[in-house]
Amino acid sequence: MDKRKVQKTGGSTYTVSLPKKWAEERLEFGDHLSIEKNKNHLKLFTEPEERKKKRASIKFDERSQTNFRKIVSLYLSGYDHINIVSDEEFDSTNLERLVQDNMVGMEVVGSNESRIELKNLVRYEDLPFKQVLVRIDSLLKDIIDELNRGMNSEEEEITAIVDEKEQEVDRMYMLGVRQLKQAADDPEKLEKLEIERESECVSLRVVLKSLERIGDHLKKISEQVERLEEVPENYRKYFEQAEDSYRKSVNALRKKDLNEAEKAIQKTRSNPNIRAKNLGKDEYLIYKELEKSIERIEMLSDDIAEVVMNISIDEEVQNELINNKID
Numbered sequence: 026m027d028k029r030k031v032q033k034t035g036g037s038t039y040t041v042s043l044p045k046k047w048a049e050e051r052l053e054f055g056d057h058l059s060i061e062k063n064k065n066h067l068k069l070f071t072e073p074e075e076r077k078k079k080r081a082s083i084k085f086d087e088r089s090q091t092n093f094r095k096i097v098s099l100y101l102s103g104y105d106h107i108n109i110v111s112d113e114e115f116d117s118t119n120l121e122r123l124v125q126d127n128m129v130g131m132e133v134v135g136s137n138e139s140r141i142e143l144k145n146l147v148r149y150e151d152l153p154f155k156q157v158l159v160r161i162d163s164l165l166k167d168i169i170d171e172l173n174r175g176m177n178s179e180e181e182e183i184t185a186i187v188d189e190k191e192q193e194v195d196r197m198y199m200l201g202v203r204q205l206k207q208a209a210d211d212p213e214k215l216e217k218l219e220i221e222r223e224s225e226c227v228s229l230r231v232v233l234k235s236l237e238r239i240g241d242h243l244k245k246i247s248e249q250v251e252r253l254e255e256v257p258e259n260y261r262k263y264f265e266q267a268e269d270s271y272r273k274s275v276n277a278l279r280k281k282d283l284n285e286a287e288k289a290i291q292k293t294r295s296n297p298n299i300r301a302k303n304l305g306k307d308e309y310l311i312y313k314e315l316e317k318s319i320e321r322i323e324m325l326s327d328d329i330a331e332v333v334m335n336i337s338i339d340e341e342v343q344n345e346l347i348n349n350k351i352d
Contacts, residue, residue, distance in 0.1 A: 043069075068212060078105040085111035085139075093123045096143070100128050101199065103207045107131075107143040114138040126192065129200040147200075149217040154208070154229070157201045161236050162275050164190045164197070168243045169268050175247065176256040176264065187247040194240035201233045228332045232278065235325040235332075239271065242318040242325075249315045259299055260315060266296045267322040274329040283337035289330035293323050 029041045043052075052058075058069050081104045083095050092109060099107050109120070121133050121141065130147030168190050175183040208215040209226040220226065246264070250256055270293040277285035298320060 079103055080106040080108075082108040082110055085109050085115055087115075089119050089123070092120050093127075096120075096124060096131075097127070097199070100131055100145075101203050101206060103203060103210070105145040109141040109143070111139045117141045127196055127199065129196050149204070149214060152200070153217070153219040154201060154204050155219055157197055157204065158232070158236075158278070161194055161197045161201070161233075161240075164194050165236065165240060165243065165271070168194075168240065168247075169271075172243065172247055172250065172264065173268075175250050176261050182251075184244075184247045184251055187244055191240045191244045194237060198233055198237040198240075202230065205230050205233070225336060228336050231332050232329055235328045239322050239325050242321045245318045246315060249311050249318075252311050260312070260319075263299050263316075263319050267319045267326070270296065270323050270326040274326040274333070277330055277333045281333065281337050283334060286330045286333035286337060290327055290334070293327040293330065296323060 027044045029043075032040050034040050060067055060069060079102075081099050083092070083099070086092050086095075096107055096109070109117075115138070117136055121136070124131055124133065124143060129152075130145045131143050132146050133141060134144045135142035168187050171183050171186050171190075204214075204218050205220075205226045208218050208220050209223055212223070215223060220229070270289065273285070273289035273292055277289050299316065
């Protein structure tokens with residue numbers, strides 16, 4: 026870390042010199058710098074035109090999943106224009122479907138026999154990060170309601186509805202990861218995405234992953250429920266306690282409330298587990314899968330509540346420091 030001495034010039038102007046190597050690589054005489062002022066530090070940035078929309082081109086691979094993984098990596102890294110090119114003709118139908126099914130905002134804007142052009146059409150101000158979290162929570166609550174109906178009735182078809190909503194959770198998850206990566210790199214985007222501090226990005230990434238994994242386990246539960254003629258009452262109650270843990274953790278997240286997070290953790294860690302007993306092999310495997318997924322939802326809810334505690338207590342400490350300085 027370079028250290029610079031603050032000097033006073035002209036009687037009232039404070040100046041700090043820039044590291045020579047950094048300045049020579051990025052600046053010319055007469056250039057302007059943008060300054061971001063946070064609670065306890067300043068950041069310098071070159072002018073916005075230096076942060077142009079990111080573009081990339083990749084070579085088409087005969088393996089569709091390989092192409093898709095490359096596109097996902099570029100999408101999550103904040104690229105807005107992605108071209109897939111080939112020296113030979115190729116069928117882009119499957120790849121276009123994968124992109125449209127999994128990436129919010131990324132659309133096919135041009136294609137021919139040897140090229141696909143993808144472009145991100147979502148503006149940050151149209152969908153701030155908090156709205157992404159709200160949308161994921163809404164989808165997960167819909168899935169939970171669907172599972173409760175399936176467990177408490179003879180309704181047979183729930184997996185199709187759950188699968189559709191869980192796929193939408195995955196799409197929103199990828200959008201959220203993309204947003205957090207960009208916000209961590211660019212304070213201008215941090216503000217547009219309505220994320221309060223850069224330091225929150227890592228914590229919110231943990232929350233996102235926990236929500237995405239909860240969606241995965243809810244999907245697994247729906248598959249096991251459909252295999253059973255009837256879900257026993259003790260398993261319905263076990264699922265209800267996991268649902269309660271989830272709702273308490275998300276409520277704490279929404280409020281960024283330290284006390285609510287502590288209550289959620291205490292509730293989750295005091296919940297009893299259940300274990301399958303006296304069952305045939307096939308039934309035993311079904312119930313074990315149910316138990317594992319419900320238990321994982323409890324643990325992931327606990328992770329969310331812990332993150333809320335970390336964010337909330339950090340805010341309290343920062344506010345205390347500011348108040349002490351003012352006093």
